[in-house]
Amino acid sequence: MMPYFENIIFDLDGTLSDSRSGIINSYVEALKTLGHTPDASFDFSHVIGPPVREVMEGLLGHFGDTRISEGIAAHWAHYENVGIVQNALYHGIKAMIDALSSQGRRLYIATAKRQSLAAHVLKNLDILDRFAGVYGSGDDGSLEHKSDLIAHLLHVESLESETTVMIGDRSHDIVGAHANKICGIGVTWGYGSADELRCANPDHIVSSPAALYRILGTGSSSRTLAGKIIAAATRDEFSQAL
Template sequence: MRLHQSHTVLFDLDGTIIRSRDGIVESIHAVLRDLGHEPDLSMDLTWVVGPPLEELIGHILAHYGDDRVQEAMALYRKHYESGGMHKSPVFEHMRELIETLSAEGVRLFVATSKPRYLARKILHMRGLVQYFDGLSGAREDESGAEKPELIAAVLREYAVNREDALMIGDRRFDISGAHANHVRALGVLWGYGTREELVQAGADALVSQPSELLAAIRQQFAAAEAHPHT
């Protein structure tokens, strides 16, 4: 089907548009060293991409018997902004997809648990910010990072009809956040969530490769017209 201006696509950022794991994990390891811990390199930190920062920092510190969450969050911001955020390349084919959607008149948004100012910096750094009609992200102090609220803010502030909207993300937070707002959600498998996680979250469909995403978006909007969410 032909996409048009009434269609709206919301993207998660980390693990969907950008490959950010290495920069995030590097920043976490730097925080642990600052707090006097030797990072456990055997600890799989892939899961840290997606959840709100306070939640993931608290979980990691608990592994070391440490409860200095606020101090660790401040250290993380310093390390991430000075180094980690620069290690966030765009996934192959995602730039072309975003350009195509924009050219077809689709309204594009980012809904991310990252602070809004950081998301804007990263999109600007990668030459993508001009394609997006708006960004919904956490506040500078990391509050307001829950996906249901972030997606709801886009729907409300930009007068988006939920039947004409589609969320795209790699973690269960993206799927459940979309469904909490009665918005369809595509789960992508090139990010940091597993197929099982996305299936259990109830993704409307799964996409294996960025090169397959445009066709999947068209299919979801066609399905939405035929069978609206209730």
């Protein structure tokens, strides 16, 4: 049985919300701004989650272009004006967040997205007030790497590792958690594959918000609590794992 986690850190993109189109479109527009037009076979499957600089280096490297800073600026310019609203919560996430919040859990966000933009996204999704803290990268590119960001969050919030968990859909979420000696749980409904997550040796892998809710330290009472969520939300949100 997993321990009872008082502090729950969530990744954002691919974990709480489906932001695929907004993020990918922003990278496409950034490439076009620099004079590159990717064809239909161009692979964008890896761009959601890693640091923006790392992604841009890879994308522009395909074209032999070294204008990384210009590409990053173009990406953020499009995302701030268009991509940020191309976002929606995954089915069942709202009910899970509400249930955890009502129990007095302290919820946090740790995302490679710029911190100011992450807060804006959460506000648009109507869940910003559920979180005790929102942590993201700086406008200067600082804290882009998940291990550094989690370390910063743990330090600022004075969180104990034994009662803290990191939840995300990509391997770097799990690697970052373990680098900071906290539990890491992988979710398969996002942008990382189950194989990618398994290679990072997560403490647990889950395939639905209901399954995640059941292992977040609720112990033997988890089915009763999940049942209350179903009554408060729609009947099918948590049906897969109950």
